Amino acid sequence: MVLVSEGITGFAFFFPFFLRTSTNSPSGSIVSCTTMAFVVSSVALATCNLCGTTSAFVVDSLAIMNASTFVGSPVSAFSFAASSLQMNGWCPYCLQWKQSFGNVSQKTRCSMIFPESILIGNERGGCFVTSTSINTLAKLWFAFSMVILSVVMKGGKITQVGKYNEIAKSGSDFMNLVGAHRTALSKFEGIIEDCNDLRRNVEKDVNKIESTREDENKISGQEGQLVQEEEREKGRVGFPVYWKYLTLAYRGWLVPLILLAEILFQLLQIGSNYWMTWATAVSDDVTPPVKRSVLISVYVALAVGSSSWNLARALLHVTAAYKTAQILFYKMHSAIFCAPMSFFDSTPSGRILNRASTDQSIVDWSLASDVGAVAFSVVQILGVVAVMSQVSWRVLIFFIAILLSDIWLQRCYIGSARELSRLSSVRKAPLVQHFAETISGATTIRSFGQEARFMDTSMDLIDSYSRPLFYYKAASGWLDVRLDALSLVLFTSLLVFLICIPEGTIDPSIAGLAVTYGLNLSMLQSLLVWYACQMENKMISVERMLQYTCIPSEPPQLIESNRPDPHWPTQGEINICNLQVRYAPHMPFVLRGVTCTMFGGKKTGIVGRTGSGKSTLIQTLFRIIEPTTGQIFIDGVDICSIGLHDLRSKLSIIPQDPTMFMGTVRGNLDPLGEYTDEQIWEAIDKCHLGDEVRKRECKLDSAVVENGENWSVGQRQLMCLGRVLLNKRKVLVLDEATASVDTISDNLIQQTIQQHFSGSTVITIAHRITSVVQSDMVLLLDHGLVLEYDSPKRLLQEKSSLFAKLVSEYTRR
Numbered sequence: 001m002v003l004v005s006e007g008i009t010g011f012a013f014f015f016p017f018f019l020r021t022s023t024n025s026p027s028g029s030i031v032s033c034t035t036m037a038f039v040v041s042s043v044a045l046a047t048c049n050l051c052g053t054t055s056a057f058v059v060d061s062l063a064i065m066n067a068s069t070f071v072g073s074p075v076s077a078f079s080f081a082a083s084s085l086q087m088n089g090w091c092p093y094c095l096q097w098k099q100s101f102g103n104v105s106q107k108t109r110c111s112m113i114f115p116e117s118i119l120i121g122n123e124r125g126g127c128f129v130t131s132t133s134i135n136t137l138a139k140l141w142f143a144f145s146m147v148i149l150s151v152v153m154k155g156g157k158i159t160q161v162g163k164y165n166e167i168a169k170s171g172s173d174f175m176n177l178v179g180a181h182r183t184a185l186s187k188f189e190g191i192i193e194d195c196n197d198l199r200r201n202v203e204k205d206v207n208k209i210e211s212t213r214e215d216e217n218k219i220s221g222q223e224g225q226l227v228q229e230e231e232r233e234k235g236r237v238g239f240p241v242y243w244k245y246l247t248l249a250y251r252g253w254l255v256p257l258i259l260l261a262e263i264l265f266q267l268l269q270i271g272s273n274y275w276m277t278w279a280t281a282v283s284d285d286v287t288p289p290v291k292r293s294v295l296i297s298v299y300v301a302l303a304v305g306s307s308s309w310n311l312a313r314a315l316l317h318v319t320a321a322y323k324t325a326q327i328l329f330y331k332m333h334s335a336i337f338c339a340p341m342s343f344f345d346s347t348p349s350g351r352i353l354n355r356a357s358t359d360q361s362i363v364d365w366s367l368a369s370d371v372g373a374v375a376f377s378v379v380q381i382l383g384v385v386a387v388m389s390q391v392s393w394r395v396l397i398f399f400i401a402i403l404l405s406d407i408w409l410q411r412c413y414i415g416s417a418r419e420l421s422r423l424s425s426v427r428k429a430p431l432v433q434h435f436a437e438t439i440s441g442a443t444t445i446r447s448f449g450q451e452a453r454f455m456d457t458s459m460d461l462i463d464s465y466s467r468p469l470f471y472y473k474a475a476s477g478w479l480d481v482r483l484d485a486l487s488l489v490l491f492t493s494l495l496v497f498l499i500c501i502p503e504g505t506i507d508p509s510i511a512g513l514a515v516t517y518g519l520n521l522s523m524l525q526s527l528l529v530w531y532a533c534q535m536e537n538k539m540i541s542v543e544r545m546l547q548y549t550c551i552p553s554e555p556p557q558l559i560e561s562n563r564p565d566p567h568w569p570t571q572g573e574i575n576i577c578n579l580q581v582r583y584a585p586h587m588p589f590v591l592r593g594v595t596c597t598m599f600g601g602k603k604t605g606i607v608g609r610t611g612s613g614k615s616t617l618i619q620t621l622f623r624i625i626e627p628t629t630g631q632i633f634i635d636g637v638d639i640c641s642i643g644l645h646d647l648r649s650k651l652s653i654i655p656q657d658p659t660m661f662m663g664t665v666r667g668n669l670d671p672l673g674e675y676t677d678e679q680i681w682e683a684i685d686k687c688h689l690g691d692e693v694r695k696r697e698c699k700l701d702s703a704v705v706e707n708g709e710n711w712s713v714g715q716r717q718l719m720c721l722g723r724v725l726l727n728k729r730k731v732l733v734l735d736e737a738t739a740s741v742d743t744i745s746d747n748l749i750q751q752t753i754q755q756h757f758s759g760s761t762v763i764t765i766a767h768r769i770t771s772v773v774q775s776d777m778v779l780l781l782d783h784g785l786v787l788e789y790d791s792p793k794r795l796l797q798e799k800s801s802l803f804a805k806l807v808s809e810y811t812r813r
Contacts, residue, residue: 237418237539245371245542249323254316261313262376266383268306272299274387277512321368328542329360331549338553341624342583350433355548358428359541367542370535377528384521388514398493399521402486406529409486413479414533420472421537424465425544431461472537483529487522494518555623558643569635569650571600572730572761574621579630581613581620589628590616592784598777600635600730603762605772605792607806608781614765615656617781618735621763622648634731652724654737656765658716660708665693666700668708669722679726686756687722688748689715714745721749725756732757734764738771746771769807778803 150167152160160167246252279288279295288295336343336352389396438445438454445454495518498511574597581591591613598604606614619625621632623644632639639647660668669680680700684690692715696702708716717737724732732753738746750771753762766772773792780788780795780803788795788803795803 234419234422237536237543241539241543241546244546245324245328245539248327249320254320258313258316258320258372259375259379261309261316262379265306265309265313266379268302268309270383270387272302272306273516275299275302317368317372321372324368325360325363328363328545328549332356332360332545335549335551335553339551340554340626341619343551345583348429348433349436350429350431352548353432353436354425354429355544357432358425359544362538362541363545367535367538370531370538373531374528374535377524377531381521381524381528384517384524387517388521398490399525402490402522403525405486406483406525409479409482410529410533413475414536417472417475417479417533417537418540420468420475421540423468424472425540427461427465427468431458431465434458434461476533479533480530483526487526490525491519491522494522554644555626555640556643557645559641559646562641564637564642564646564650568637569600569730571635573600573635574598574731574761574763575633576617577631577633579617579620579632580628581616581625582628583625590784591620594630594781594784594786596779596786596789598761598763598779600761601759602776603764603774604777604779605764605766605775606779606781607766607769607772607803611783612781613784614781615735616784618653618733618763618765621733622651622653650729651731651733652727652729653733653735654717654720654724656736658708658713658720660704660711660716660719662706663704664698664701665704665719668704668719669726675726683722683725686725686752687718688745688752689718689722714742718745718749721752725752728756729760731761732763734762734766734771736765738766750774773807 149163150160151158152167246255275298276295279290279298290298332355385396385399388399434457438458445451494515498515576594576596576598579591579594580589582589594613594617606617608614616625620627621639623639627640634650661671665684666677666680669675669683675683677700681690684693693699693702704710708719711719720737734753738749762775764772764775772778776791777789778792778795779786782802788798788801790798792803795801796807798804
């Protein structure tokens with residue numbers, strides 16, 4: 001038994017797969033079912049129980065698309081996905097195909113994936129001959145004769161159950177979709193016969209092209225790899241990193257003030273201690289050199305002065321640290337926000353999150369304290385040395401020897417600790433990314449039954465991150481023990497020296513002061529080495545953040561010397577001249593010499609197999625990807641010679657993945673508040689969402705959650721249509737905009753565009769031929785090359801036309 005589902009606008013239709021059931025089902029029996037996308041998992045579980053199976057899993061559309069990215073042909077892509085699942089030990093009995101092929105080209109979907117991989121019985125050995133399958137789709141792709149059972153749902157309730165002929169007679173919900181699908185197909189009735197005549201002539205040419213593709217797709221792993229290994233510095237942290245950190249806040253003017261405050265604090269502290277030593281009587285028999293009131297007054301004045309400068313030092317230090325962290329945060333995030341899309345294509349989100357969270361936290365909290373502790377320890381050591389040189393200068397010989405030993409230990413430690421710190425920072429990025437992806441995909445992971453596998457992966461990543469961190473902590477403990485031991489040796493040496501000198505050689509009060517400062521000296525030299533090591537280790541976070549401040553940014557938003565006319569473009573004519581594009585310097589070209597002219601006010605459809613360069617061409621038009629060579633002109637203006645804001649604000653796009661932001665319906669349609677409520681309602685009615693918005697309690701102020709999850713994919717797509725209707729532009733791009741909507745919504749979108757963008761240049765990228773066959777011109781891309789560019793009528797008349805082949809593939813269903 002096979003269960004296949006589709007759902008997009010409140011009700012859905014299920015399509016058949018020629019598969020055998022695994023248990024308790026007659027061989028070759030087929031079931032088709034409809035359901036809402038959010039209840040498919042429940043239907044899958046019920047199907048497993050019905051069939052006597054015990055496991056189920058979901059194949060998401062993204063997984064299929066990722067597979068087709070890495071493998072040459074679509075057939076191999078699907079086989080890759082299927083075999084990968086089986087090799088991983090999943091081997092499910094119940095498969096749920098969740099709109100897995102909505103974004104795959106028509107040829108791939110109808111001619112390769114399903115016939116070769118799913119619609120295969122025992123005699124041909126399909127990939128899933130023992131699997132029950134549930135499919136959530138948005139299109140009517142297959143013949144109804146294959147369906148023996150359909151379940152129609154609307155508004156989350158089952159409205160019809162039965163065979164196709166039964167529900168076709170008893171209800172209208174199901175027939176609305178069928179009628180819309182037949183209406184779309186009826187547009188081809190006049191060309192079906194011609195296409196059938198062309199099939200044999202085209203077949204040979206297609207086979208030649210396919211063989212060429214396979215040869216060209218053999219790219220080496222490193223050359224075709226977009227995501228590269230994370231960069232990691234080696235060796236000592238360079239002086240420019242320290243200098244940049246110290247001079248970020250107020251150009252470094254606070255640094256000498258902080259040092260001055262520390263020096264004055266230390267001088268006054270030494271002065272107060274020396275005053276108490278000199279002015280206090282050794283015994284009651286000795287007359288004090290000053291009166292008690294003078295003793296107390298001077299000491300209080302010195303203590304207050306010392307405390308005041310210490311407070312000033314702390315305030316200046318906090319101000320500098322806060323301002324430095326703030327500026328560094330702003331510079332890094334400004335560079336990330338202005339980075340080109342190629343940066344995000346090649347940089348996993350975990351790397352960015354690691355720098356923005358872990359490294360930023362180190363800069364905010366602990367680095368400033370370590371830098372301040374190093375400076376404070378140096379000043380205090382100098383003060384202690386100055387005092388002890390007046391009392392017991394011979395002890396300084398031991399101090400120099402101990403200090404040299406500390407420096408030797410520091411050099412032994414810092415090399416390993418520095419690299420361990422860098423390694424732990426690099427290994428934390430995959431852990432952060434895996435946690436973020438696991439949390440966002442928890443529902444899918446549970447539906448796969450893969451909790452244990454993801455838990456094992458998490459533990460492996462935690463171990464990978466913890467190993468260098470553990471060794472880093474162990475090395476720190478190693479250094480700490482030896483520094484404490486050397487401090488003990490220094491202090492013991494001082495005590496032995498004071499005990500061994502003859503009586504009367506030194507004043508007892510001065511000896512006590514020397515012991516006090518000697519104890520501080522042994523502790524301070526240990527702390528100095530410790531904080532210096534910690535400062536260098538944590539300065540790696542500044543080093544990593546500064547790397548992201550140097551990210552190459554997008555071209556400027558405005559070029560004042562070359563701004564286009566405010567009414568540009570007036571015609572919308574697009575000239576593409578020898579355009580070559582690739583995503584990175586080490587990667588092959590995606591577009592290889594595209595040259596064509598899209599006439600102003602005309603509708604141009606761009607077709608081609610998955611990976612032919614259709615979306616890349618549109619990204620280049622918006623300068624999301626900069627051309628490697630070649631030029632694009634819009635009404636005679638080179639788009640690379642003007643600012644990005646001037647270019648992108650004059651173009652409109654309905655993207656493949658509809659985007660809605662957290663807020664309200666009004667905020668999503670008119671984020672800048674440029675239009676009245678009447679204009680917004682007019683746009684909503686034109687995009688056929690008026691009834692849906694009006695029945696909500698808050699109307700235009702209805703809530704939109706993050707990513708628009710409380711709206712269906714089709715409604716989000718229509719909302720994007722409403723945006724472009726509000727800010728109507730001369731150039732409109734539809735980047736596979738109807739891939740996720742049902743046939744009825746697709747027809748509505750097409751009608752709206754024809755009515756309200758009749759004078760605009762419309763560029764349509766679509767997998768379904770119905771979306772482009774009525775265009776004025778059709779551009780056929782294959783492997784980054786223009787194979788055909790002419791009107792649909794002329795292309796269909798050409799005996800060797802590949803576009804005719806695509807049409808024939810569609811009409812044969």
